[in-house]
Amino acid sequence: MRITATLMLVAMAVIFVSSHQMLAVHPAWGYVNAFAEAAMVGGLADWFAVTALFRHPMGLPIPHTAIIPKNKDRIADTMAAFLRSNFLTPVVVARRMREMNVAKAAGDFLTKGGGGEVNRIKAGAGQLLVELLESLDPDRLGLQVKAGLARQAEKLDVAPLLGRVLETAIADNRHRPLIDGFIRWAGLTLEDNEDMVRDMVQQRANAIIRWTGLDGRLAESVLGGLYKLLAEMHVDPEHPVRGKVEEGLSNLAQDLQHDPEMRARVERMKNDLLANPAVADWWMGVWERMRLSLIEMVRNPDAAMSGQMGSSLAELGKALQSDPALQIQVNRFARRTLVGVVTRYGEQIVSLVSNTVKSWDAETITLRIERAVGRDLQFIRINGTLVGGLVGLTIHFLIEVL
Structure with missing residues (x-):
C-alpha cells in the first residue's frame, strides 16, 4: 500500500x-x-x-x-490505563461473564472434543505439559510438592475436622455399615483363631478344672458366647453393645472438637505421621506414578479418552450441557473467580502491559x-x-x- x-x-x-x-x-x-x-x-x-x-x-x-x-512511555501508560479502566474492572468482567454460559461451553467441549483449532490448542498445551514434566527433576519436584503438602498439613487442625466428620456420619447413620463390617471382620477373625482362643482359656483355667476335664467345655462355651454375641449385634441394630459403641463414637466426636487434650494428642499423631520416612517414600511413589500417568495420557490421548477417563469426562460434559442448576453453580463460580482475579491482580496485569511496552x-x-x-x-x-x-x-x- x-x-x-x-x-x-x-x-x-x-x-x-x-x-x-x-x-x-x-x-x-x-x-x-x-x-x-x-x-x-x-x-x-x-x-x-x-x-x-x-x-x-x-x-x-x-x-x-x-x-x-x-512518546512510547506515555503511550505505554495510556494503553495500560485504558485497559484497566475499560476492561479489567470487576463490573465490566462480571457483566461480560453474565452473558456467557461457561458451563455449557465446557460441556460442549468435553462431549464433542472441539474442532481443528481446539485440537491444535490441546495438542500444543499437552506437548508443553510433557516437556515441562520431563525437563524438571522428578525427585526434586516431588520433594517440593511433598514439602508444600506437608506445610499445608501442618497448618491444618485435623482433630475438629475429624470430629465434625464423625458427628455428621453418626447423625446420618452412615457409621452403621462400618460397625457391620467390623462385626463381620471380628467373626471371621475369631473363626480363624479358634484354636488359639481354646488354648488361652485352657491355660488360664485352674488345676481343678483341668483335672476334671471341664476346661475344654469352658473354652467351647466362651467361643459359643462370643459367636452368639457377634451374631446378635449383626442382626439387631439396637443391640445394647452396639449402642455402647455408638455412644463411644459420639463421645469421641465431641472430644475431637472440644477436648484440648484429645486435640493435642491427635496433633502429635499427625506430626509423627508426617515425619515418618515411610510416608515420604509412599508419597514419592504416588507422585512418580501420577507424573508418568500424565505423560502417557498426553502422549496417547486417544487411548486415555477411550478409557474410563474419557467416559467420566463425557458424562461430566453431558451433565454440564443438560443440568441448569449445575450450569448456574459453575457459571457463578467462574464469574466470581475471574472477578476476584481482576480485583486482586488487575494492577499487576496492566503494569505488565505498561512495563513490556516501555522495555x-x-x-x-x-x-x-x-x-x-x-x-x-x-x-x-x-x-x-x-x-x-x-x-x-x-x-x-x-x-x-x-
Whole structure:
C-alpha cells in the first residue's frame, strides 16, 4: 500500500508536468493540470503527516515529528490505563461473564472434543505439559510438592475436622455399615483363631478344672458366647453393645472438637505421621506414578479418552450441557473467580502491559505499531491524493466560471 500511494503521487507529478505543457493547446488541460497540482499537494501533506507519526520525514529533525518513538512511555501508560479502566474492572468482567454460559461451553467441549483449532490448542498445551514434566527433576519436584503438602498439613487442625466428620456420619447413620463390617471382620477373625482362643482359656483355667476335664467345655462355651454375641449385634441394630459403641463414637466426636487434650494428642499423631520416612517414600511413589500417568495420557490421548477417563469426562460434559442448576453453580463460580482475579491482580496485569511496552526500544515499537495500522495509514495518503485533486479541480472550475 505504501508503494501504491507513492506511485499515485509520482503519477500526479508526471501528469502535472505533462499537462502544464499542454495548457495552450486546449482549455480542458487546465482542469487536468489543476487536479494534478492539488493532488500532489494533498498527497505530499498526508505523506508528511503519516511519516511524522513514526519517524523524521527524510531524516530531518523537524519539530513534532517521530511522535510515537518520542512518546512510547506515555503511550505505554495510556494503553495500560485504558485497559484497566475499560476492561479489567470487576463490573465490566462480571457483566461480560453474565452473558456467557461457561458451563455449557465446557460441556460442549468435553462431549464433542472441539474442532481443528481446539485440537491444535490441546495438542500444543499437552506437548508443553510433557516437556515441562520431563525437563524438571522428578525427585526434586516431588520433594517440593511433598514439602508444600506437608506445610499445608501442618497448618491444618485435623482433630475438629475429624470430629465434625464423625458427628455428621453418626447423625446420618452412615457409621452403621462400618460397625457391620467390623462385626463381620471380628467373626471371621475369631473363626480363624479358634484354636488359639481354646488354648488361652485352657491355660488360664485352674488345676481343678483341668483335672476334671471341664476346661475344654469352658473354652467351647466362651467361643459359643462370643459367636452368639457377634451374631446378635449383626442382626439387631439396637443391640445394647452396639449402642455402647455408638455412644463411644459420639463421645469421641465431641472430644475431637472440644477436648484440648484429645486435640493435642491427635496433633502429635499427625506430626509423627508426617515425619515418618515411610510416608515420604509412599508419597514419592504416588507422585512418580501420577507424573508418568500424565505423560502417557498426553502422549496417547486417544487411548486415555477411550478409557474410563474419557467416559467420566463425557458424562461430566453431558451433565454440564443438560443440568441448569449445575450450569448456574459453575457459571457463578467462574464469574466470581475471574472477578476476584481482576480485583486482586488487575494492577499487576496492566503494569505488565505498561512495563513490556516501555522495555521495547523506539524502533521495535515503531515497527509493531506501523505493521498493525500502517496499511490503513497508507489509505490516508491515497485518499489525500484523490481528495486534494478533487478540491483543486473544484477551485479551478469556480475560477473559470466566475
